[in-house]
Amino acid sequence: EAQVTQNPRYLITVTGKKLTVTCSQNMNHEYMSWYRQDPGLGLRQIYYSMNVEVTDKGDVPEGYKVSRKEKRNFPLILESPSPNQTSLYFCASRARQGRSNTEAFFGQGTRLTVV
Amino acid sequence: KQEVTQIPAALSVPEGENLVLNCSFTDSAIYNLQWFRQDPGKGLTSLLLIQSSQREQTSGRLNASLDKSSGRSTLYIAASQPGDSATYLCAVIPPSYNTDKLIFGTGTRLQVFP
16 A cells, blocks of 8 residues: 555654654655644645755755655654644655656654643 | 635535535646645545646546636535545645645635534
């Protein structure tokens, strides 16, 4: 089954304690992204990757890091989380532009609370 | 800058009605457009993808149309059911090969009551 898998689904942490949210896709997609969703602000892109070892900032990258060492994995790292990073996070993947099917697939989300 | 708007923001209808959800975008230069469904606190489930060269796509009771020249897409839901209750999001994918970004609309929250 084609899917994007995020872990954990729920996470409560304290300010300043480094954390990593993992994301893995099994569709051999070139593109992967992270979004956050907040009430009234909709979905905003944090970082994206168009290939292995290639990452770039989205609209709201401050306070986040990513890496793309393997095609299937795209972890999101919060080095020093703060309460304003409390949000619902989504990982997404899709085939590169130019392929016949560029449907985007999303993970089930990670609800992060920073206290 | 591409902006995507969905109207109405919320909709409450009795079971069995046929529905039309609207998605408008300001820049007609798009690569494709995708409709999603999101249940409260859950992930996004892809419903339909319309490529820029297509006019419509159908899946079961769902039909999505695309009119690039007018900057509009509609999602038609036939014979609505309580299980259709969710938030529906449209997303535009720009034609750029230099970035990977979906630009989302504001969503339509749908409630179908028995």
